[in-house]
Amino acid sequence: MGTTSRSTAQNQAADLDAADSLRPHLDRFVTGGDVQAYLDGNSLGRPLRVTAERMRAFVDEAWGTRLIRGWDEGWFDLPLRLGDRIGAVTLGAAAGQTVVADSTTVLLYKLIRAALALRPGRTEIVVDRGNFPTDRYLAEGIAAETGATLRWIDPDHDAGVTVDLLAPVLGDQTALVLLSHVAYRSGHLLDAAAITDAAHAHGALVLLDVCHSAGALPIHLDKWGVDLAVGCTYKYLNGGPGSPAFAYVAHRHLADITQPIWGWMGAAASFEMGQGYVAAQGVRRLLSGTPPVVAMQPMIDMLDLIDEAGVDAIREKSTALTGFAIALVDERLTDHGVTVATPRDPDRRGGHVTIDHPESQHITARLWEQGIIPDFRRPSGIRLGLSPLSTSFTDVVTGVEAIVAELEKPA
Template identity: 65%
Template structure:
């Protein structure tokens, strides 16, 4: 029996009506913009919440404009750790004192990787994969060059990602560090972090996870998985805004001996003493270097408010439902037109986005943007359908996939 467009429209309407999170999309700016038919890029840049617009306005007028420099004594100094603890509890499965907000993802990844390698002296290899995000690969290539280390590359399946067996096949007594993305940026593959952590530790190495495409979309349990280090951005599913500062996690057992390479005054013990010589702060504050980006941290709090209201289990459930619907639509209306699904079909191995491939997608993406349907393009010929659970509706998914179908059938 063929499913008609009307059938899918009725399905989308029913799914939205039954959605436990149906009231949340309206809490984001742009949700009622008639020019945006479907925003399918929340895995690159999340929408701002309405509360964030109010928070930023109030901050400029009252905190920054009213309290001025006194704000450092009253709140700002502790904000990186305060928000870090909230992210740890609500999103990362991490106890307090292990997470902080700081620099860009790239800078934090550098700090954590260098600090981790220092904890495994004498070991000479870093394990990573060819399908990881470019920054991760470039950065580790640079570190390997600096320290005269060897990179051991994993070659994952195009539509999949790194498995525990893949890691087991390359780690050995020479491995110092394994660096992987929890959700693959292109395929959306969700790796088995607990199993990979066990394999890594059996070899005496340490695990550093990039959580950029998983934080706020899938459930994470860093503490129970025994992950050593993690880093992630906040401008995707956490809606922190363009260039919002990233978060870094260091497992409690490593903090006392952990030394990161970019020493700055805000990461020093008693920084306002302006004393001679660097003495790292106790605990997670030692990850901080210079003055933190306070304004950039503010929007994150509003998304954390929402996640704390509903819990990550509900967020994950909505994420799975959205991607399942996107895959159903793709199989019905796009695959017959030559589109290839390049994401895992098993929801247990899939993050919050779905990637589809077609030779015409680069040109089609530009046209989709012109008609108010906004996914993103990933080379060589992929469209990522990024579905942010708190702000995306099933109707948007249908509208977006329908627009892709229309463009494919247009000469």
């Protein structure tokens, strides 16, 4: 056991919380029930206190009294306006390149298919075994239907996915490099700019999955030259379980991009309802069905809060939280056989910390019963998701000390 006692850690956390300029925002989130410490805001962000009232007003006023007129009064363009807002607040994306729709999975399907169509004659997709299951499964399914070949890479345990790791699989047959900006399990953060340059040097496109980075750290899709991106709004954007996803297409590809799910909301003249599909101009053509207007509501206030707090300040707190968590795990849990799977270099990790122990599944279940809520990640990981705006340093201590207590119980 290290030299830090539980009470020392609690005092350190109290000092850090007192000095945290973002601390006042903690009070904006719903609390209650049995929750002692929520350490999974990177899987499902907490609702804001204003969210329930937004939903009530939406149901009873916007939906209930404007009724179908709502489509003319803002709903039709909401996927684009909200996309632009996400782009400006979290993606470093100028207007007209981002749209909200569907699920992450469906948008990834559209954009992987789109990428293959943008690179006719090229047959290979680079994908890594550390990526989130949906990304990998989609690539497999699209390979099965199109005849594309998957070039699998295994992320380096220490460095994740790097330019060096990609080099051997990039070539003149590479159509697309599909990667997650922050790895869902290990927390590795890509050097997206360098990887994009490496892919472009071979004429390949990059599709970046920003599910675990959007809202938690600065993203500069335009500056980095990323071609395509998809992300989730129920993690750091607090859109609620199953809220719709967003897709980004760099301006230079908008004129040529296609996608296979031709629906009325991606057509050039949706309400003409004419014969023959003609794709809309711009990023609207990524839409297919009727936009999920109800489900788009909760994220609106969180985007305002992120904008108010500032992504740089959020990132600063995030690295402080993850650094504090790693140091505390080192001190309090190393002797119990716990190891840290997440990079110690703050510039190479995202907003969560995964630790490994053979009893992780059992421990997570016991913690949940106590209202201390991290996530279990196979085969042996406890993932501490430290959503910066809704997590305190004290929450970190509560979580780590609860793990200590479980490991110190008699077998």
